[in-house]
Amino acid sequence: MNIVVCVKQVPDTWAEKKLDPADQTVDRKTVDNVMNELDEYAVEEALKLQESQGAEVTILTMGPDGATETIRKALSMGADKAVHVVDDALHGSCAVQTSEVLAKAISSLSPDLVFLGTESTDAGMSVMAAMLSERLGWPQLSNAGKVEVDGTTVKVQRLTDNGHDVVEGELPAIVSVVEKINEPRYPSFKGIMAAKKKPLETKSVADLGVDASSVGLAAATTAVADSTVRPPKAAGTVVKDEGDGGQKVAEFLASQKFI
Amino acid sequence: MAEILVLVEHVDGNVKKVTLELLTKARQLGEPSAVFAGSGFENAKAKLAEYGAAKVYVADDPELEQYVAAPKAELLAQLVAEKSPALVLVPATIDGKEVGARLAVKTGSGLITDAVDLVTGDGGFVAEQSIFGGSTVVHSKVTKGTPIVAMRPNSTAPEASGGEAAEEKVSITISDGAKKAAIKDRVIEQKGGRPELTEASIVVSGGRGVGSADNMKLVEDLADALGAAVGASRAVTDAGWYPHQNQVGQTGKTVSPQLYVAVGISGAIQHRAGMQTSKTIVAVNKDAEAPIFELADFGVVGDLFQVVPQLTEQVKSRKG
């Protein structure tokens, strides 16, 4: 079995995230960049199948040069090889454009299964699994809290707003996973050393047969008009409980007309 | 007036509050046409008209609800082609966003998710989003195709307008390609009787400090006294003390109520991402250094097992 895992490099969770005032894209220069936390669960789920079913795991990233760090991390966790789509033309691409590029890259790898995290912590749209499924015509098994592969059938527990659905599809399939699914492993020292020798192929948009003028900020399907950083919240009142803490809160709620 | 398609979110025709919000918003921007997919339309009909749908497109094929996202996207794509609406509104829920995503690819259109407001501006609709966990406000536009906007629940106050809705049956043939992810079973884990998390004007959430599934009753009692929904941190849902769909945060639900009460929650960045834009925040935590206090309008440093029951009693007696 061939598995592709889509991973994205994003500003560190704890970093103060900003938009670059020059072009209103996510500022990736002034912050530490790491693998999107939620993608670690996707990598882990693929590695579990690598171990149990002998699957080959390919990491796929679209992103700037520096995204190789994220690729190395995935390889040191245990993935076998990687494809990095890197091209200046891609800067500022919207979700619709990104899905076109990733779909082309996925097609060129002919996988049986594609894993993604449910969302990226910078854009936070939760749409990539649906868009890839639409483009590739493969089953959309998104928001999975549990995945079982049995022969050519994939069964997932899709977490919903009020419980879960049991959803089934045939390979090849697109699966996005939530963070409840597993506990991602840390790269071992051996893994880190081995990762240095694993194959990493880079591809341009032209290599994928995508027209460079159809991607990137200028051709994006959405545009940011303006952005403002919210002023930090004014400090509130914090009291120590002296046996009347509950009463103090009640007084505050009454003063605000909540009760 | 410009036609605006509003995808109805419902369970057997029981229309979700977010749909009434979207209809209200659509009325400010043009003429709303509700799109009803699946069974139970008879239950939904009056509500949709009451909240201002001028028209309802009814596709009552039950198969629309038996596969993940794709059939509804096909239905909307068909309507976009036939009716050339000015805008498509979907709820920013798990399903709503995925339907919107597929529609964006099908129609080559831009999609804006998690909008908290939408107005008519220079040369089109301008959406407001609250990004990076609420730290930045962004205004954006769709620049290609038919704009698709996924609006967050609780962004517009729903207002009834009365009136009649013209009904138009839509026949759709769902393609085989849209039937690839089959929903075999639906499991509802909802704890009944309380307002829904994303719709509630008050939310009371419990964290690891609550200590056990049984102790979540303290949180529930306070919520009930306030008429609030119950939320939880990931520590609580991971431990199985409360259902996952009550999780608030980056990978849980985003809430923006009038009042958010955090009980025994430290305020990790992933939790804050889901509640930071609440209008008023109250925290109870025994650790004076807990980051949740940075956000709190009112905080009590103390033992929740003392503070919360006292608060519940006070709320009950003040409410009479």
Ligand SMILES: Cc1cc2nc3c(=O)[nH]c(=O)nc-3n(C[C@H](O)[C@H](O)[C@H](O)COP(=O)(O)OP(=O)(O)OC[C@H]3O[C@@H](n4cnc5c(N)ncnc54)[C@H](O)[C@@H]3O)c2cc1C
């Ligand atoms: C990819 C990813 C996604 C995540 N998504 C989410 C998410 O969506 N939502 C979310 O909530 N978290 C999320 N997290 C987890 C997050 O990082 C925190 O671990 C989590 O929010 C902690 O929950 P907590 O505040 O309940 O527990 P803790 O951080 O353990 O805090 C418990 C608090 O209770 C207080 N306390 C203990 N006993 C008492 C008492 N008797 N009285 C008063 N106070 C007491 C303590 O002082 C402490 O501050 C995510 C993490 C990752 C890696």
